[in-house]
Amino acid sequence: MDAKAPAQSHASAPAPREIGAVNWLGLWxxxxxxxxxxxxVSFQTVLAPVxxxxxxxxxxxxxxxxxxxxVDGVPFAVFLAPGLVMMGLLNNSFxxxxxxxxxxxxxxNTVDFLMPPLSAVELAAAFIGGAVTRGVLVGAATAICIAPxxxxxxxxxxAVAYYGLGAALMLSMIGVIAGIWAEKFDxxxxxxxxxxxxxxxxxxxxxxxxxxxxxxxxxxHFNPVFYMIDGFRxxxxxxxxxxxxxGMLVVAAINIVLLVACYxxxxxxxxxxx
Numbered sequence: 627m628d629a630k631a632p633a634q635s636h637a638s639a640p641a642p643r644e645i646g647a648v649n650w651l652g653l654w655x656x657x658x659x660x661x662x663x664x665x666x667v668s669f670q671t672v673l674a675p676v677x678x679x680x681x682x683x684x685x686x687x688x689x690x691x692x693x694x695x696x697v698d699g700v701p702f703a704v705f706l707a708p709g710l711v712m713m714g715l716l717n718n719s720f721x722x723x724x725x726x727x728x729x730x731x732x733x734x735n736t737v738d739f740l741m742p743p744l745s746a747v748e749l750a751a752a753f754i755g756g757a758v759t760r761g762v763l764v765g766a767a768t769a770i771c772i773a774p775x776x777x778x779x780x781x782x783x784x785a786v787a788y789y790g791l792g793a794a795l796m797l798s799m800i801g802v803i804a805g806i807w808a809e810k811f812d813x814x815x816x817x818x819x820x821x822x823x824x825x826x827x828x829x830x831x832x833x834x835x836x837x838x839x840x841x842x843x844x845x846x847h848f849n850p851v852f853y854m855i856d857g858f859r860x861x862x863x864x865x866x867x868x869x870x871x872x873g874m875l876v877v878a879a880i881n882i883v884l885l886v887a888c889y890x891x892x893x894x895x896x897x898x899x900x
């Protein structure tokens with residue numbers, strides 16, 4: 627009887643779970659965690675950015691909107707609205723992925739996503755997906771709140787989708803890299819205040835770059851955020867300052883480079899495993 631006991635115990639042990647080429651359950655779980663993380667504080671992560679954008683819209687349209695002429699035949703308020711929506715989308719996509727990683731590092735919780743059987747591709751997909759979800763949600767909520775007061779009719783849906791998702795992906799991946807690089811919240815503040823915000827404000831969010839004197843007009847065309855805002859605005863108004871083809875290529879090329887960079891950083895464990 628005693629000799630048979632080990633065999634029975636071994637026979638009752640559960641078989642290892644087959645994960646397959648992609649750990650879909652782990653990927654979905656980490657993505658849900660990233661989404662629930664910002665939804666639990668939605669007043670801060672969703673409603674507050676929408677309120678801030680509406681304040682920008684109110685100040686610009688009431689204070690100086692009446693004095694501003696139409697831009698390429700588009701009323702100033704209609705011209706301004708897509709830029710403000712894109713600004714909220716960009717800032718919140720970056721904030722979600724970067725803050726998630728820096729909080730995990732500061733609190734010592736990186737083991738929570740490094741120990742499970744998740745590849746670098748799956749980690750990148752979850753973090754980027756969660757950030758894109760927040761960015762798109764904030765952008766959509768902002769557009770819905772502005773729509774009753776400003777004409778937000780869509781002229782080219784493909785441009786809204788391409789540039790909106792492309793911008794959310796770009797800033798989400800920059801946020802992943804920044805969150806891994808940063809060792810404290812001050813480092814993220816430097817990137818936000820001295821890189822993200824200047825690129826956003828100097829990209830034609832509040833004005834047409836065509837009114838800028840040289841060499842500032844030419845310099846603006848080297849700003850990738852200009853192409854994202856210009857293409858996104860074209861989707862609503864049908865008017866653009868730059869080449870849509872160049873903008874599409876710039877967004878695609880930068881996103882490919884950033885995707886490779888995110889994979890390499892996560893695969894190496896740089897500043898995550900030390």
